[in-house]
Amino acid sequence: xxxxxxxxxxxxIAHARWGSSVPWASRLQPQNLLWLxxxxxxxxxxxxxxxxxxxxxxxDAQTGNWTLSNYAxxxxxxxxxxxxxxxxxxxxxxxxxxLLFGVPLAWACTRTDMPGKNLVRYGVFGAFIMPPxxxxxxxxxxxxxxxxxxNRAWFWLTGATEPLVNVFTFWGLVLVTAIGGxxxxxxxxxxxxxxxxxxMEDAANILGAxxxxxxxxxxxxxxxxxxxxxxxxxxxxxxxxxxxxxxIAIPARFPVVVIQLSEFFSFPLRVEVAAAYSVPLLLITVGxxxxxxxxxxxxxxxxxxxxxxxxxxxxxxxxRWAMFAYCFxxxxxxxxxxxxxxxxxxxxxxxxxxxxIDNFTLRNFHYALFEHSSSQHALVASVGIGIAAAxxxxxxxxxxxxxxxxxxLPFGQVLAFLAVSPYVIPGIVLAIGFYAAxxxxxxxxxxxxxxxxxxxxxxxxxxxxxTAVAGMRSIHPEMEDAVRILGGGRxxxxxxxxxPLLKRTLAGGWLLIFVLAAQELSTAIFLxxxxxxxxSVVLLDLSEEGRMEVLAALGxxxxxxxxxxxxxGVRYLGRDFMLRRS
Amino acid sequence: MDGLVLRNLGRRFGAFDxxxxxxxxxxxxxxxxxxxxxxxxxxxxxxxxxxxIDPTAGAIELNGxxxxxxxxxxxxxxxxxxxxxQSYAIWPNMTVAQNVSFGLKLRKLPREEVRRRTGExxxxxxxxxxxxxxxxxxxxxxxxxxxxxxAIVVRPALLLLDEPLSNLDANLREEMxxxxxRMHDExxxxxxxxxxxxxxxxxxxxxxxxxxxxxxxxxxxxYALYTRPRTRFVAxxxxxxxxxxxxxxxxxxxxxxxxxxxxxINGPVASSGxxxxxxxxxxxxxxxxxxxxxxxxxxxxxxxxxxxxGEAWDYVFRSRNSDVEFxxxxxxxxxxxxxxxxxxxxxxxxxxxITD
Ligand SMILES: Nc1ncnc2c1ncn2[C@@H]1O[C@H](COP(=O)(O)OP(=O)(O)OP(=O)(O)O)[C@@H](O)[C@H]1O
Ligand SMILES: [Mg+2]
Numbered sequence: 042x043x044x045x046x047x048x049x050x051x052x053x054i055a056h057a058r059w060g061s062s063v064p065w066a067s068r069l070q071p072q073n074l075l076w077l078x079x080x081x082x083x084x085x086x087x088x089x090x091x092x093x094x095x096x097x098x099x100x101d102a103q104t105g106n107w108t109l110s111n112y113a114x115x116x117x118x119x120x121x122x123x124x125x126x127x128x129x130x131x132x133x134x135x136x137x138x139x140l141l142f143g144v145p146l147a148w149a150c151t152r153t154d155m156p157g158k159n160l161v162r163y164g165v166f167g168a169f170i171m172p173p174x175x176x177x178x179x180x181x182x183x184x185x186x187x188x189x190x191x192n193r194a195w196f197w198l199t200g201a202t203e204p205l206v207n208v209f210t211f212w213g214l215v216l217v218t219a220i221g222g223x224x225x226x227x228x229x230x231x232x233x234x235x236x237x238x239x240x241m242e243d244a245a246n247i248l249g250a251x252x253x254x255x256x257x258x259x260x261x262x263x264x265x266x267x268x269x270x271x272x273x274x275x276x277x278x279x280x281x282x283x284x285x286x287x288x289i290a291i292p293a294r295f296p297v298v299v300i301q302l303s304e305f306f307s308f309p310l311r312v313e314v315a316a317a318y319s320v321p322l323l324l325i326t327v328g329x330x331x332x333x334x335x336x337x338x339x340x341x342x343x344x345x346x347x348x349x350x351x352x353x354x355x356x357x358x359x360x361r362w363a364m365f366a367y368c369f370x371x372x373x374x375x376x377x378x379x380x381x382x383x384x385x386x387x388x389x390x391x392x393x394x395x396x397x398i399d400n401f402t403l404r405n406f407h408y409a410l411f412e413h414s415s416s417q418h419a420l421v422a423s424v425g426i427g428i429a430a431a432x433x434x435x436x437x438x439x440x441x442x443x444x445x446x447x448x449x450l451p452f453g454q455v456l457a458f459l460a461v462s463p464y465v466i467p468g469i470v471l472a473i474g475f476y477a478a479x480x481x482x483x484x485x486x487x488x489x490x491x492x493x494x495x496x497x498x499x500x501x502x503x504x505x506x507x508t509a510v511a512g513m514r515s516i517h518p519e520m521e522d523a524v525r526i527l528g529g530g531r532x533x534x535x536x537x538x539x540x541p542l543l544k545r546t547l548a549g550g551w552l553l554i555f556v557l558a559a560q561e562l563s564t565a566i567f568l569x570x571x572x573x574x575x576x577s578v579v580l581l582d583l584s585e586e587g588r589m590e591v592l593a594a595l596g597x598x599x600x601x602x603x604x605x606x607x608x609x610g611v612r613y614l615g616r617d618f619m620l621r622r623s
Numbered sequence: 624m625d626g627l628v629l630r631n632l633g634r635r636f637g638a639f640d641x642x643x644x645x646x647x648x649x650x651x652x653x654x655x656x657x658x659x660x661x662x663x664x665x666x667x668x669x670x671x672x673x674x675x676i677d678p679t680a681g682a683i684e685l686n687g688x689x690x691x692x693x694x695x696x697x698x699x700x701x702x703x704x705x706x707x708x709q710s711y712a713i714w715p716n717m718t719v720a721q722n723v724s725f726g727l728k729l730r731k732l733p734r735e736e737v738r739r740r741t742g743e744x745x746x747x748x749x750x751x752x753x754x755x756x757x758x759x760x761x762x763x764x765x766x767x768x769x770x771x772x773x774a775i776v777v778r779p780a781l782l783l784l785d786e787p788l789s790n791l792d793a794n795l796r797e798e799m800x801x802x803x804x805r806m807h808d809e810x811x812x813x814x815x816x817x818x819x820x821x822x823x824x825x826x827x828x829x830x831x832x833x834x835x836x837x838x839x840x841x842x843x844x845x846y847a848l849y850t851r852p853r854t855r856f857v858a859x860x861x862x863x864x865x866x867x868x869x870x871x872x873x874x875x876x877x878x879x880x881x882x883x884x885x886x887x888i889n890g891p892v893a894s895s896g897x898x899x900x901x902x903x904x905x906x907x908x909x910x911x912x913x914x915x916x917x918x919x920x921x922x923x924x925x926x927x928x929x930x931x932x933g934e935a936w937d938y939v940f941r942s943r944n945s946d947v948e949f950x951x952x953x954x955x956x957x958x959x960x961x962x963x964x965x966x967x968x969x970x971x972x973x974x975x976x977i978t979d
Binding site: 517519522523524526529530533538542 | 699701705709726773
């Protein structure tokens with residue numbers, strides 16, 4: 042020790058040994074309880090349902106004993122196994138098609154001088170807003186084997202008696218599933234394209250590579266991580282999607298996993314078997330995620346991230362309009378055609394009767410709104426669940442992101458891991474987990490809105506979390522220290538500084554989740570009770586009853602409500618808030 | 624004990640001691656700077672005082688109350704302190720007035736008092752006319768004034784400042800130094816000021832604590848620190864200096880080429896053996912003729928280098944009989960040619976023995 046510090050330590054300091062400790066009362070922070078609470082919430086939302094699912098799959102329903110019989114029952118029949126292989130085949134085909142749609146559109150919209158980019162962007166945005174099952178209904182109206190618009194036009198034009206197209210086939214299923222989700226590929230891949238710096242491409246050009254070669258050898262490898270990531274998500278989305286298979290795979294007599302699961306959920310109810318049947322789905326998901334990590338790590342793609350740099354647009358020359366035609370065709374398939382026929386059906390007495398003044402009616406809307414036993418209620422419920430789930434997910438994500446980013450807790454990373462884990466849980470599997478954990482006594486949440494809101498919020502928690510983390514990164518920690526040193530606790534920090542500063546970012550995330558939650562079907566299908574039906578479920582029932590006009594009207598109403606909320610969002614947050622990847 | 628007491632304070636990150644065995648007593652109303660090179664543990668010390676970091680050894684007390692100890696600490700919000708940050712940390716979602724009144728509202732003061740005190744402090748920092756502006760509409764200096772007002776208005780038990788001026792340009796920095804000093808003179812808030820800029824510390828502080836590698840080297844008034852550095856690090860970190868080696872023989876200390884009587888030297892000297900002393904360039908004078916001053920040490924030699932700095936000359940003088948070189952400062956009027964001979968005159972009272 043230097044002589045200096047010896048001087049400062051006057052004799053008076055020495056008398057009080059620092060064995061005494063800080064009074065507990067002033068050390069206790071009520072906020073600490075909040076962190077515990079958050080961890081508990083995540084356990085309730087994610088760990089408990091998932092572990093119940095796995096445990097249930099090994100439990101004998103009658104005796105409660107340990108057993109493998111559920112797996113034997115789930116996979117004991119050829120049909121059940123076929124459903125699994127069919128699903129994997131379908132998933133692979135859907136991924137291919139989504140990439141075929143999404144990647145060229147993303148490239149054209151970010152890297153080329155194609156005309157009408159904004160039109161295409163709006164089209165993709167439309168594809169995002171349109172629930173997949175409504176797209177499916179649209180395509181049934183368009184390409185049903187006998188009465189579909191395309192086939193009727195074909196009969197009329199050629200006098201043929203054999204339909205030209207049939208949606209109730211494997212490829213019909215694949216197409217409709219793909220158009221319902223390719224926007225995800227678009228969003229991922231276009232943000233990757235935006236990261237690429239023209240100089241990387243110039244370097245290849247100078248070495249003698251032509252534009253095509255450059256694109257294939259340089260540009261696409263650079264966006265490969267994004268393509269792989271979105272392919273993975275697309276696959277997960279495709280194998281777990283419920284609405285489109287329910288509309289198309291059943292009439293097509295093409296067994297798939299989700300339909301099989303719903304059979305286990307009808308009489309006689311065999312939740313344990315459903316759980317056993319869905320565990321491989323979960324394993325596939327986790328396996329794919331691992332594979333993706335492996336591929337990306339090997340190639341060391343991490344260096345790509347971040348660097349913006351100057352970007353020049355690729356001159357397409359005379360291919361400009363060809364590119365536009367392709368993009369327009371995709372948008373037409375995905376949004377325009379199904380939406381137009383849906384709209385027509387909604388205003389028609391009979392959708393098969395063709396255009397005429399006589400056929401025009403508003404009755405469908407009246408019926409959907411005021412006469413049908415549950416659709417009015419369901420509209421309110423869907424919007425309500427959308428609002429509640431989005432709010433819950435965002436609030437929860439904000440708190441967790443705060444803990445993780447500010448290292449408030451030693452085990453914050455565990456919370457972060459839990460918060461993003463629903464990302465790899467197919468919605469329908471999550472629903473079964475929730476059912477197994479909470480539907481029955483003692484909690485008996487089956488048939489309540491609570492279980493719906495919780496499950497849907499959990500499903501979209503990863504979106505909320507990534508949004509919140511990105512937002513937190515933009516706030517200087519000293520802003521928060523300033524609150525605390527002036528006497529504000531951590532809650533006060535969130536209320537007065539973090540919250541207000543993150544308002545816009547969080548509002549964007551909220552809207553995104555609202556749109557998805559208000560139209561959510563896969564999670565809802567096993568959790569709705571007779572009195573808690575949501576629009577998506579009612580729409581599916583209407584399609585089973587063959588009441589396409591009322592269905593179209595109700596679907597239009599749902600779209601209208603979603604568009605209204607989105608329009609408000611766009612007004613305050615700018616057009617691009619949803620197409621940006623968070 | 625009144626004031627802030629740091630007792631054997633230490634903070635370890637893994638196996639690395641960011642701060643070690645720090646003892647410091649800051650009296651009520653005193654303004655103390657923590658000065659030291661980058662990475663010496665100033666911020667860590669300050670954030671321990673604030674309660675953002677828990678110490679791994681020792682204790683912090685304020686006015687007799689234990690605040691921090693390795694087994695637990697009072698959280699920052701319960702310490703009644705305030706702090707000014709390097710990034711200003713002005714909340715962009717609040718107006719100037721809202722920023723300043725925030726701490727008062729947290730203290731649940733009556734609305735009338737909040738308004739009055741906010742108005743008063745804005746007056747003091749000359750920002751009243753901007754009360755309704757948002758921070759994005761303010762300059763850096765104005766933002767720092769707001770940070771100052773926000774910290775002072777709550778009349779904290781202790782004011783902590785972490786390099787508050789390092790983001791400002793040179794002119795503004797000078798102005799804000801005096802502003803901070805003025806605030807302190809007006810409100811007499813006990814303050815701890817972290818900086819690595821010695822002139823900033825000199826202007827503002829009653830005492831300066833010089834830190835190096837996590838250890839406290841010396842704490843003293845700016846004048847004592849400059850004229851009586853105790854260690855080699857302090858002598859070289861504060862201003863410029865000459866180090867000369869010597870050893871004690873009887874009542875004299877022999878340096879190469881000259882010796883100084885023990886009695887003339889100010890300060891403790893080891894009873895025997897080798898020692899090092901520091902002589903500031905300003906403690907010496909160059910003359911053309913040997914001076915007549917009896918007490919002064921006189922050396923003959925040549926000027927080997929010179930540089931004109933505007934307010935002074937910077938010479939290097941080489942002693943003829945020992946070849947030892949001295950950096951010497953001289954007023955602009957005292958011009959010497961490089962290569963020319965000169966006499967160096969040293970005031971023995973300004974030869975300061977130091978420890979390494
Ligand atoms: N959280 C931490 N983990 C590990 N090491 C740390 C941590 N915080 C600080 N350190 C180390 O402790 C030492 C002191 O850091 P500190 O921030 O106190 O320095 P400083 O004196 O404020 O420097 P500067 O003038 O650059 O701000 C540094 O070497 C730093 O790397
Ligand atoms: Mg620092």
